[in-house]
Amino acid sequence: MKPPVTEFARHKQRNAKRNRLRNFAQPMMVFVLRGRTNPKMKRTALLLAIFSCLSFSSVAKEAQPSAADPVLEERVMKLSKELRCLVCQNETLADSRADLAEDLRGQIREQMKAGKSDKEIIAYLTDRYGKFILYNPPVDPTTYLLWFGPFILLLAGLALLFRYLKQRKELITEQPLSADERRRAEALLKTIPGKKVA
Amino acid sequence: MTRFVIPLVLFIALIVFLAIGLRHDPHEVPSPLINKPAPAFQLAQLREPSKRFSAEEMRGKVWLLNVWASWCITCRDEHPLLLEYARSKALPIYGLNYKDKREDALSWLGELGDPYVLSVSDLDGRVGIDYGVYGAPETYLIDRNGVIRFKQVGPVTPDIWEQKILPLAKELNK
Numbered sequence: 001m002k003p004p005v006t007e008f009a010r011h012k013q014r015n016a017k018r019n020r021l022r023n024f025a026q027p028m029m030v031f032v033l034r035g036r037t038n039p040k041m042k043r044t045a046l047l048l049a050i051f052s053c054l055s056f057s058s059v060a061k062e063a064q065p066s067a068a069d070p071v072l073e074e075r076v077m078k079l080s081k082e083l084r085c086l087v088c089q090n091e092t093l094a095d096s097r098a099d100l101a102e103d104l105r106g107q108i109r110e111q112m113k114a115g116k117s118d119k120e121i122i123a124y125l126t127d128r129y130g131k132f133i134l135y136n137p138p139v140d141p142t143t144y145l146l147w148f149g150p151f152i153l154l155l156a157g158l159a160l161l162f163r164y165l166k167q168r169k170e171l172i173t174e175q176p177l178s179a180d181e182r183r184r185a186e187a188l189l190k191t192i193p194g195k196k197v198a
Numbered sequence: 199m200t201r202f203v204i205p206l207v208l209f210i211a212l213i214v215f216l217a218i219g220l221r222h223d224p225h226e227v228p229s230p231l232i233n234k235p236a237p238a239f240q241l242a243q244l245r246e247p248s249k250r251f252s253a254e255e256m257r258g259k260v261w262l263l264n265v266w267a268s269w270c271i272t273c274r275d276e277h278p279l280l281l282e283y284a285r286s287k288a289l290p291i292y293g294l295n296y297k298d299k300r301e302d303a304l305s306w307l308g309e310l311g312d313p314y315v316l317s318v319s320d321l322d323g324r325v326g327i328d329y330g331v332y333g334a335p336e337t338y339l340i341d342r343n344g345v346i347r348f349k350q351v352g353p354v355t356p357d358i359w360e361q362k363i364l365p366l367a368k369e370l371n372k
Contacts, residue, residue, distance in 0.1 A: 086332035089224060099297070100332055103323050128330040130230040 076109050079118050083125065084135045092135050229330050229349045236263070236340045237328035241318035244295050244303055251292075251318050258342050260370045262291045262363070264314070264354075265326065265336040267298040268306040273335045276353035277310050283359060284313035289339075289367050293317030296326045296334050339363055341370045 077094050083104070085096035093101050093108075104125070111121050125133050137143045177185065231237075240252040253263075264280060266273045284291050293314035295303045300319060307317075320326050329338065332351075339348040348366055350358055 086227060100323075103327060107327060127230060128327060129332065130228055130330070132227045 072109065072112060075112055075118075076105055079108055079112075079121065080105055082135050083122075084133050086129060086133065225333060226351055227332070229346075231330055231338075231346050232349060234346060236338065236344050236346045237325070239318075239320075239325040239328065241294075241320055241325060244293070244300065244307075244317040244319050247300070247319070251316060253340070253344060256292070256340065257344055260289060260339070260341055260367050262289050263294055263329075263338040263340060264291055265294045265296045265329070265331050265334050265338075266317075267296045267334050268302040269298065270296075270334040272353055274310075276335050277313070279354060279356065279359070280313040281311050283354070288364060290315045294325065294329075295319050296331060297321065297323040337363075339366060339370075 080094035080101075081092050083093040085091045085093050085098055085101040085104075087098035087100050088096050091101075093104055107124075108121055111124065116124075122134070131138060131140075131142075137146060139147050236253050238253055240250050243249045243251050266276075280291060283289070291314055293316070295317045297320065303317070303319070307314075323331075329336070335353055337350040337354050338346050341347050347370065348362060350362075354363065
């Protein structure tokens with residue numbers, strides 16, 4: 001099946017645009033710096049290149065908070081960091097530039113303005129998008145394996161290791177030779193020329 | 199003997215897990231809205247913005263709500279299928295025109311045909327958020343009591359139409 005998410009396609013498109021800018025700026029810098037110009041020109045070119053990069057990097061910046069109310073924005077961004085963007089699943093809502101992420105941040109902002117607590121807002125979002133929207137998976141029966149699986153594996157590994165070590169210890173403890181074995185060993189050693197039995 | 203059997207069993211288990219993992223589409227997130235009442239909305243109709251349409255009006259009917267937009271590339275793939283499904287008259291299909299411009303949406307319908315009984319305009323995407331929309335096209339099957347019974351993220355392929363939606367709709371229409 002084709003990936004259904006066209007939001008995702010839009011997101012990629014936007015990234016491509018951003019990369020085009022970057023791909024343009026960097027070769028330009030190399031071109032200018034390698035050119036046969038005198039040191040003064042070179043310095044100017046370098047400064048220009050740096051400035052152009054700076055301005056491009058501000059284009060490429062992650063989701064911009066609106067500067068209206070810095071305290072509110074900080075709260076929005078803090079909560080957004082705990083939520084997943086459903087379009088680009090490995091990003092948080094705070095990092096994502098997808099349209100949906102912007103809308104959801106808008107929703108969070110609006111609800112915070114209306115005096116809702118973080119808990120209420122998280123409930124609002126999980127009611128609609130499910131627990132998947134939580135960037136930190138909650139500890140509940142569906143995630144027990146995720147949370148405790150590694151420890152179970154660790155314990156199982158330790159148990160196996162101890163069993164193996166115990167067996168190995170039994171194997172390598174010195175077993176004194178019986179009288180018969182000793183005689184045979186001596187007989188064998190005598191067959192080696194030039195060796196004397198101690 | 200166990201020397202070989204244990205690694206072999208572990209290896210097969212690993213392969214099984216990987217195979218299951220490969221078949222999972224990570225973009226398909228289970229919706230918490232299944233078997234819950236469809237969120238209420240009242241939105242302007244796309245063709246006649248002075249008229250409004252609400253999900254309440256569909257009480258007593260089994261129907262499909264299809265989330266679409268003219269900017270949505272996969273919707274274009276899905277569109278001819280929707281036209282076909284609409285022609286079969288198995289289920290009424292309503293459209294939620296998600297975060298679109300009215301004129302773009304209308305010219306899209308004019309160009310490609312209109313499978314919808316009617317579409318409503320969700321200009322700011324608020325209703326979309328209420329329905330947990332994250333990747334158009336999305337389609338909801340809603341029963342007589344206004345409860346969402348099935349959700350498809352991505353195009354409603356002929357397989358899904360025939361094996362999931364039609365049987366379920368038949369049962370719900372009994």
